[in-house]
Amino acid sequence: MSDVKTEHKPESFTNREYEAGFITDIETDTLPPGLDEDVIRHISAKKNEPEWLLNWRLEAFRHWQTMTEPHWPNVTYPPIDYQSVSYYSAPKSQADGPKSLDEVDPKLLETYAKLGIPLREQEFLAGVAVDAVFDSVSVATTFKGKLKDAGVIFCPISEAVQEYPELVQQYLGTVVPTGDNFYAALNSAVFTDGSFVYIPKGVRCPMELSTYFRINALNTGQFERTLIIADKGSYVSYLEGCTAPQRDENQLHAAVVELVILDDAQIKYSTVQNWYPGDENGIGGIYNFVTKRADCRGQRARVSWTQVETGSAITWKYPSCVLRGDDSVGEFYSVALTKMHQQADTGTKMIHIGKNTSSTIVSKGISAGFGQQSYRGLVRIAKSAEGARNHTQCDSLLIGDKCGAHTFPYVEVKNPTATMEHEASTSKIGEDQLFYCQSRGISEEDAVNMIVNGFCKDVFNELPMEFAVEANRLMEVSLEGAVG
Amino acid sequence: MSVSLQTVRDQAWLAFEARGLPTTRDEDWKYTDLSRISALLGEQWWQAAAATEIDAAAFAIPNLDAYHMIFVNGRFDAEASDLPAGITVSSLAGLIQDEPDKTIELMAYHADAALSSGLTAANSALASDGACICIAANTRLDKPLHILHVNDGGTSHLRSSIEVGQHAELEIIEHFAGNHDASGLTNSVTAIRLAAGGRCTHYRLQLEAVKQCHNGRVEVKQSRDSAYVLHAVELGALLSRTDVISKLDEQGASCELNGLFVASNRQHVDHHTRIEHNAPHCVSREHYRSVLDGRAHGVFNGKIIVGKGAVKTDSAQSNANLLLSDKAEIDTKPELEIYNDDVKCAHGVTIGQLDKNQLFYLKSRGISEEEAKQMLTFAFADEILAKMGSQPVRRFIERAAFAKLPIITDLEGMLV
Numbered sequence: 001m002s003d004v005k006t007e008h009k010p011e012s013f014t015n016r017e018y019e020a021g022f023i024t025d026i027e028t029d030t031l032p033p034g035l036d037e038d039v040i041r042h043i044s045a046k047k048n049e050p051e052w053l054l055n056w057r058l059e060a061f062r063h064w065q066t067m068t069e070p071h072w073p074n075v076t077y078p079p080i081d082y083q084s085v086s087y088y089s090a091p092k093s094q095a096d097g098p099k100s101l102d103e104v105d106p107k108l109l110e111t112y113a114k115l116g117i118p119l120r121e122q123e124f125l126a127g128v129a130v131d132a133v134f135d136s137v138s139v140a141t142t143f144k145g146k147l148k149d150a151g152v153i154f155c156p157i158s159e160a161v162q163e164y165p166e167l168v169q170q171y172l173g174t175v176v177p178t179g180d181n182f183y184a185a186l187n188s189a190v191f192t193d194g195s196f197v198y199i200p201k202g203v204r205c206p207m208e209l210s211t212y213f214r215i216n217a218l219n220t221g222q223f224e225r226t227l228i229i230a231d232k233g234s235y236v237s238y239l240e241g242c243t244a245p246q247r248d249e250n251q252l253h254a255a256v257v258e259l260v261i262l263d264d265a266q267i268k269y270s271t272v273q274n275w276y277p278g279d280e281n282g283i284g285g286i287y288n289f290v291t292k293r294a295d296c297r298g299q300r301a302r303v304s305w306t307q308v309e310t311g312s313a314i315t316w317k318y319p320s321c322v323l324r325g326d327d328s329v330g331e332f333y334s335v336a337l338t339k340m341h342q343q344a345d346t347g348t349k350m351i352h353i354g355k356n357t358s359s360t361i362v363s364k365g366i367s368a369g370f371g372q373q374s375y376r377g378l379v380r381i382a383k384s385a386e387g388a389r390n391h392t393q394c395d396s397l398l399i400g401d402k403c404g405a406h407t408f409p410y411v412e413v414k415n416p417t418a419t420m421e422h423e424a425s426t427s428k429i430g431e432d433q434l435f436y437c438q439s440r441g442i443s444e445e446d447a448v449n450m451i452v453n454g455f456c457k458d459v460f461n462e463l464p465m466e467f468a469v470e471a472n473r474l475m476e477v478s479l480e481g482a483v484g
Numbered sequence: 485m486s487v488s489l490q491t492v493r494d495q496a497w498l499a500f501e502a503r504g505l506p507t508t509r510d511e512d513w514k515y516t517d518l519s520r521i522s523a524l525l526g527e528q529w530w531q532a533a534a535a536t537e538i539d540a541a542a543f544a545i546p547n548l549d550a551y552h553m554i555f556v557n558g559r560f561d562a563e564a565s566d567l568p569a570g571i572t573v574s575s576l577a578g579l580i581q582d583e584p585d586k587t588i589e590l591m592a593y594h595a596d597a598a599l600s601s602g603l604t605a606a607n608s609a610l611a612s613d614g615a616c617i618c619i620a621a622n623t624r625l626d627k628p629l630h631i632l633h634v635n636d637g638g639t640s641h642l643r644s645s646i647e648v649g650q651h652a653e654l655e656i657i658e659h660f661a662g663n664h665d666a667s668g669l670t671n672s673v674t675a676i677r678l679a680a681g682g683r684c685t686h687y688r689l690q691l692e693a694v695k696q697c698h699n700g701r702v703e704v705k706q707s708r709d710s711a712y713v714l715h716a717v718e719l720g721a722l723l724s725r726t727d728v729i730s731k732l733d734e735q736g737a738s739c740e741l742n743g744l745f746v747a748s749n750r751q752h753v754d755h756h757t758r759i760e761h762n763a764p765h766c767v768s769r770e771h772y773r774s775v776l777d778g779r780a781h782g783v784f785n786g787k788i789i790v791g792k793g794a795v796k797t798d799s800a801q802s803n804a805n806l807l808l809s810d811k812a813e814i815d816t817k818p819e820l821e822i823y824n825d826d827v828k829c830a831h832g833v834t835i836g837q838l839d840k841n842q843l844f845y846l847k848s849r850g851i852s853e854e855e856a857k858q859m860l861t862f863a864f865a866d867e868i869l870a871k872m873g874s875q876p877v878r879r880f881i882e883r884a885a886f887a888k889l890p891i892i893t894d895l896e897g898m899l900v
């Protein structure tokens with residue numbers, strides 16, 4: 001056995017630096033920190049919003065003021081001062097809005113290139129239309145023409161407010177109401193941008209849609225809002241990727257994602273989240289407090305959430321499925337990695353209301369270093385959900401003796417015809433598996449990678465091709481030297 | 485000791501007054517609404533019932549060869565009891581009179597404030613009686629000890645303590661029973677301590693009368709290589725909640741919790757268990773099942789915590805639930821909290837109806853659908869009872885449990 005290859009120690013793993021941690025030096029148009037009704041009016045005016053939206057925001061803000069910050073998640077962090085956050089930050093050079101990629105600040109394009117998603121190349125190679133959100137304002141949307149031919153609307157939500165106000169007004173806030181929870185209310189009040197997708201009846205979106213989020217400016221919160229509507233019989237696959245630069249302060253990210261799925265439609269929503277996780281002492285990093293919910297309003301509607309969570313100092317999100325329509329299907333596939341001082345409290349909610357609804361939950365948690373990870377899930381089968389079915393599997397892999405993995409699955413069943421199974425296991429990487437691989441001449445690190453990859457395979461298989469490759473690479477890089 | 489028993493009681497009462505009854509806004513009481521207790525019993529629900537006489541013989545377990553310790557409406561009945569020699573058995577009321585110092589430690593315990601509720605504090609303040617058992621090192625009681633608590637309604641606060649010495653062995657049957665139409669509350673706390681190598685098998689049979697409320701708490705502290713086995717059966721009471729807390733504090737300790745609920749009508753049954761692995765090489769097993777009929781509501785919350793130093797922990801938990809009616813409801817939450825990587829933990833939950841394939845198999849062998857359903861329901865529940873070592877207790881529970889389910893028509897035919 002080569003002695004050079006087995007030198008990896010746990011420390012080298014925790015010392016791994018954040019690859020996407022560079023700061024792009026461009027002028028930004030940022031509001032001073034603080035939040036009051038004037039700030040909201042300012043944001044709304046800046047975006048030239050109609051009256052109803054401003055009122056909607058103000059109503060959300062007033063409701064938010066009456067709410068208290070929730071503390072039930074299994075995570076710890078110092079109190080957040082919501083008045084020290086700046087609620088609007090747009091790259092200045094974008095004030096007029098670009099018409100095409102050529103008008104985009106080359107520095108921004110460079111940023112994306114560093115992240116490994118050169119827009120042009122992607123446009124070219126992957127056939128993916130990218131709606132990149134850079135500190136809250138969408139800077140570039142590609143492939144618009146091709147989508148337009150198919151009748152698909154894919155644009156920043158601020159643009160949708162101007163151009164398709166009736167669609168936005170009809171669906172905005174119907175899945176996640178403004179008063180749903182503390183962070184959703186905050187988001188409703190101050191959201192600056194996000195994506196809007198509408199797939200008309202019977203249309204299969206000709207390509208995968210993708211958005212890239214990146215928090216750049218200091219002291220800013222990112223509050224994007226995504227709304228996707230799949231009309232009857234349509235299909236769309238939507239990808240989202242996230243990164244943030246390295247900073248000592250904690251930055252807040254409180255997004256809301258709403259999916260509406262009508263009869264026979266399907267949405268596949270994939271996330272690769274790689275926000276800055278903080279340094280090895282747990283300083284800095286993103287607080288990722290996100291509300292994601294899909295509403296299967298139609299019969300036979302389908303939704304699937306796939307997420308790979310490797311970043312953020314604290315991740316707190318539960319992509320949920322409300323299975324209202326009969327025979328609708330909800331799926332949740334998740335891989336979450338916590339290392340160094342990262343904390344994650346994540347999982348899903350499956351609310352079965354319609355008859356013969358079914359849901360699948362596959363959650364894989366990997367915890368290393370001082371990472372603390374919780375799976376928190378709810379499966380609720382209402383009295384009306386005749387013949388509902390759920391299968392839940394959540395497995396945790398522990399690497400090192402200072403990390404933790406926790407499981408809090410809530411199961412509430414009110415219908416006797418429902419069938420539900422839940423299984424969970426927690427273990428460390430098998431020594432015999434490692435030994436077997438090593439005895440075949442595979443280095444310890446490669447063996448760990450192989451085992452972790454096998455552990456996550458069920459979830460990675462659900463990712464679209466390009467993301468699966470990226471996710472695999474992300475895991476490999478993150479686990480460098482993670483042999484405990 | 486400087487504090488008097490009265491001080492301890494007063495403190496507990498203040499804690500109770502400060503905390504009151506838990507509400508459904510408390511995470512641990514999310515599914516169990518205790519406001520029903522005060523609605524049923526009035527604001528003074530905690531006030532103990534008057535002494536009456538009940539013929540305890542009517543509640544005996546057939547064919548059980550055991551020692552008996554009988555409590556009637558929360559008061560020890562010496563005449564009806566048959567206490568073993570060779571071990572120390574006394575009633576709490578007797579102990580308060582004879583050796584007040586010894587009871588202070590027992591009463592001062594109203595558990596981790598974080599883990600206990602106002603009901604435990606009320607118990608500390610008001611407990612009138614209970615079984616205090618101490619078995620010396622290297623002793624083994626030849627027969628089980630049957631601790632029977634009967635009531636005819638009204639409220640009683642019971643506080644029991646069981647101390648098992650080094651390498652001693654004890655089998656106890658804690659049995660709550662009643663046969664009346666009145667409402668009341670049985671509020672019982674049982675603290676069990678096992679010294680190194682001690683073994684305790686604990687049957688906890690809750691067969692309260694139909695309108696009684698029951699709140700139970702069992703806290704077990706285990707030393708090195710000790711073994712604790714619990715068979716918890718919940719059949720009676722309108723509203724029942726039991727907390728089982730097992731602390732595996734030293735190496736090699738093991739615990740096994742087996743539970744069965746059979747509930748019908750408007751019964752509400754809630755079991756919260758918490759197993760703390762605080763030391764290396766401990767083993768825990770937990771198997772809970774429920775059969776719910778009518779408008780019954782079952783709640784199960786199984787928490788397993790593996791601490792930082794508890795390496796080589798081996799823990800498994802399973803929970804299976806069978807809903808027989810469309811009005812029944814089950815809420816279950818098997819939790820794992822693990823702070824260490826060298827462990828083997830697994831848990832599983834299933835909820836559903838009888839397996840269609842199994843039904844089909846039996847029907848294809850010429851067995852009628854009703855009979856097949858009956859067999860499968862029986863088998864589902866009996867799998868837990870089959871773990872009981874004591875045949876008389878098992879038979880007794882089988883008869884009591886399956887009498888509640890109309891689906892079981894030929895019970896005697898199935899008892900083998």
